[in-house]
Amino acid sequence: MAVSDEIWKGLENWEKSKEGWKGRKEAFKTDAGIPLKDLYTPLDVEKIDYARDIGFPGQPPFTRGIYPTMYRGKLWTIRMFSGHGTPEETNRRWRMLYEEGETGFSSAVDALTFSGVDPDQEVPGAAHEVGKEGVPLYSIRGMEAMVQELPIDKVSVALVVEPLTSAAITSMYFNIARERGLKKEELIGTTQNDILTMTIGYIPWGSLKPKDLLKLACDLIEYCTIMKEAPRWNPINFTTYNYREGGIDAVQEIGMGLANAVAHIEELLKRGWKIDDFVHRLAFHLSAHRDFFEEIAKYRAARKLWYRLMKERYKPRNPDAYRFRFHVQTAGCSLTAQQPMVNIIRTAYQALEAVLGGTQSLHTNSYDEAICLPSEESVRLAVRTQEVLQEETGVAEVVDPLAGSYYMEALTREMEERIWDYFMRVEEMGGVVEALNTGWLFNEMSKAFNKRRRDQECGEEKIIGVNRYVMEDEEPAPPFRTNPRAAEIEKERLRKLREERDAEKVAKLLDKLRKACEVRENVLPVVSELTAAGATLGEITGVYREIWGIWQLPFVA
Amino acid sequence: MEKKIRVLLFKPGLDGHWRGIMTVSKALSEAGMETIFFGFKTVEGVVEAAIQEDVDVIGFSVHSGAHLEWSRELLKELEAQGARDDFLLLIGGVFPEQDHDELRSIGIDGVFGPGSVTAEIANFIKEKLQDRGAV
Numbered sequence: 001m002a003v004s005d006e007i008w009k010g011l012e013n014w015e016k017s018k019e020g021w022k023g024r025k026e027a028f029k030t031d032a033g034i035p036l037k038d039l040y041t042p043l044d045v046e047k048i049d050y051a052r053d054i055g056f057p058g059q060p061p062f063t064r065g066i067y068p069t070m071y072r073g074k075l076w077t078i079r080m081f082s083g084h085g086t087p088e089e090t091n092r093r094w095r096m097l098y099e100e101g102e103t104g105f106s107s108a109v110d111a112l113t114f115s116g117v118d119p120d121q122e123v124p125g126a127a128h129e130v131g132k133e134g135v136p137l138y139s140i141r142g143m144e145a146m147v148q149e150l151p152i153d154k155v156s157v158a159l160v161v162e163p164l165t166s167a168a169i170t171s172m173y174f175n176i177a178r179e180r181g182l183k184k185e186e187l188i189g190t191t192q193n194d195i196l197t198m199t200i201g202y203i204p205w206g207s208l209k210p211k212d213l214l215k216l217a218c219d220l221i222e223y224c225t226i227m228k229e230a231p232r233w234n235p236i237n238f239t240t241y242n243y244r245e246g247g248i249d250a251v252q253e254i255g256m257g258l259a260n261a262v263a264h265i266e267e268l269l270k271r272g273w274k275i276d277d278f279v280h281r282l283a284f285h286l287s288a289h290r291d292f293f294e295e296i297a298k299y300r301a302a303r304k305l306w307y308r309l310m311k312e313r314y315k316p317r318n319p320d321a322y323r324f325r326f327h328v329q330t331a332g333c334s335l336t337a338q339q340p341m342v343n344i345i346r347t348a349y350q351a352l353e354a355v356l357g358g359t360q361s362l363h364t365n366s367y368d369e370a371i372c373l374p375s376e377e378s379v380r381l382a383v384r385t386q387e388v389l390q391e392e393t394g395v396a397e398v399v400d401p402l403a404g405s406y407y408m409e410a411l412t413r414e415m416e417e418r419i420w421d422y423f424m425r426v427e428e429m430g431g432v433v434e435a436l437n438t439g440w441l442f443n444e445m446s447k448a449f450n451k452r453r454r455d456q457e458c459g460e461e462k463i464i465g466v467n468r469y470v471m472e473d474e475e476p477a478p479p480f481r482t483n484p485r486a487a488e489i490e491k492e493r494l495r496k497l498r499e500e501r502d503a504e505k506v507a508k509l510l511d512k513l514r515k516a517c518e519v520r521e522n523v524l525p526v527v528s529e530l531t532a533a534g535a536t537l538g539e540i541t542g543v544y545r546e547i548w549g550i551w552q553l554p555f556v557a
Numbered sequence: 558m559e560k561k562i563r564v565l566l567f568k569p570g571l572d573g574h575w576r577g578i579m580t581v582s583k584a585l586s587e588a589g590m591e592t593i594f595f596g597f598k599t600v601e602g603v604v605e606a607a608i609q610e611d612v613d614v615i616g617f618s619v620h621s622g623a624h625l626e627w628s629r630e631l632l633k634e635l636e637a638q639g640a641r642d643d644f645l646l647l648i649g650g651v652f653p654e655q656d657h658d659e660l661r662s663i664g665i666d667g668v669f670g671p672g673s674v675t676a677e678i679a680n681f682i683k684e685k686l687q688d689r690g691a692v
Contacts, residue, residue: 125571
């Protein structure tokens with residue numbers, strides 16, 4: 001964009017006119033530390049070429065969105081991450097959400113399901129955690145109860161489990177869907193299946209080594225996409241959201257996400273597959289955090305960088321492979337237990353970021369989530385927050401409405417450069433698996449969360465209700481409680497299952513899985529047989545632990 | 558030289574939300590205490606280690622909603638090993654304010670929910686240990 005003499009002159013005048021005006025702060029910067037000017041002008045986008053750098057939606061470099069008409073054709077999916085108590089209670093909550101206007105399901109699982117532990121297994125205290133953080137899914141019976149009578153032929157389901165249990169949980173779902181008469185071409189949904197979530201995000205009990213987690217993650221991609229067992233299923237969702245929640249910034253978030261995707265691509269290429277066999281099915285799950293404009297620039301930059309990575313390094317033929325598809329969750333770590341209603345406001349702004357950034361699907365947090373799992377009332381408001389955006393505000397009527405803003409374009413460019421540099425740093429140290437083995441990635445996280453704590457405590461990071469506008473003697477809202485009988489109910493479900501299933505068949509299949517693990521064959525075919533035969537999550541994960549061993553995390557606090 | 562306050566921190570059960578307690582661990586060592594962070598540990602293992610290591614404080618963090626269950630279990634184990642009153646007990650994590658009194662009545666000395674400031678935790682430890690004449 002050419003800059004005329006008139007603009008130069010105007011700028012000079014403006015610089016002069018603001019002499020003597022004092023700013024609120026010494027220096028202004030974004031959440032990721034990018035220095036900010038007080039004003040952006042055509043000068044800041046001088047080197048940006050519209051056709052080359054911004055382009056048109058649905059076309060390279062996809063800065064403006066991955067589809068030609070974006071929300072004019074189809075609004076984003078309202079997908080609420082949800083689960084608690086028992087599969088039956090979760091099913092009731094999902095029905096309620098569906099009636100309230102939700103357009104995609106997403107399962108939050110409990111700590112046992114996440115870690116691959118049965119409630120009747122000899123893990124001390126496991127029973128305390130049943131149904132507490134999410135839905136318990138220990139066998140195909142639980143899965144069946146969770147999706148009972150839900151329209152899973154039309155509405156996609158996200159299974160939020162990681163490589164440790166992704167094969168078992170996904171195959172339970174596929175087996176139930178087939179029992180209900182769905183063809184494999186009709187299975188629509190996603191398995192999160194993210195190795196970094198369970199190594200630097202949440203730390204599951206008894207986790208596996210990074211290379212074994214990577215193997216399991218790639219097994220599911222191979223099974224669903226390459227072997228075409230579920231060609232429309234997204235077998236992975238690189239969940240940068242979970243790393244971001246630990247305190248890292250937007251640049252690190254996407255940098256780590258790209259490096260993680262590359263680790264999977266390289267592993268599958270090493271197995272002898274071609275890039276076009278699978279890459280079009282890789283998807284992402286990003287955060288929507290506090291810095292409004294930076295987050296929007298982040299989504300725009302991420303799309304551009306994915307396109308660049310594909311074009312420069314992998315050159316797939318399938319045009320869909322160049323489209324960076326992502327789900328967004330508003331930032332849970334920005335919520336406060338103090339003055340919880342303020343969380344509704346935070347979440348609404350973050351949801352708007354995701355929409356202005358062109359997300360494909362969105363979860364909005366409920367206001368009580370810094371205290372407990374969401375109540376019916378709070379989750380309904382969270383759904384309404386998205387419905388207001390979709391139906392009242394008009395923000396979805398025009399594609400990428402912030403494009404062309406001097407600030408937005410300059411910030412997008414800056415983010416793009418910083419993210420690529422960070423991504424290259426991880427690449428240069430040997431990629432994410434190596435960076436996990438050495439503890440470097442975890443160290444990055446730990447530096448970030450300690451810094452964030454200091455910033456919050458000294459007031460550098462302002463938080464309404466915590467270090468600003470604090471209210472004494474707040475009346476706490478009544479908390480939502482999960483079913484206290486959940487452990488009993490789930491133990492009974494497993495007892496019945498073990499009584500009714502063909503024990504000999506399960507034992508034989510578990511042996512078959514041991515052999516598959518020993519020679520590092522794809523585990524999915526036998527895990528699928530196992531879940532159909534009534535094997536439990538703990539039995540299946542137990543085989544991985546037995547054959548491959550448990551990972552000792554390479555860090556100290 | 559003044560004896561350093563020794564703090565043992567752990568995560569009970571299977572709840573993998575480690576960041577909160579790791580942050581507290583770092584903050585307490587910055588406040589001049591000696592901290593040991595175990596990650597996942599059984600209550601039996603923790604009580605045994607606390608006795609052996611002669612720590613002053615046992616702290617744990619629960620984000621799963623099982624804060625009452627784990628507090629009761631820790632107290633049961635301390636009683637079983639005859640160490641009911643030997644340590645200052647702290648809990649942190651995500652749980653409703655309505656449960657704070659119950660946590661205290663179970664026997665937890667310091668209850669720190671979301672939004673707690675680490676300096677308050679450090680001060681609490683110092684004051685309580687002084688009251689007890691432990692430091």
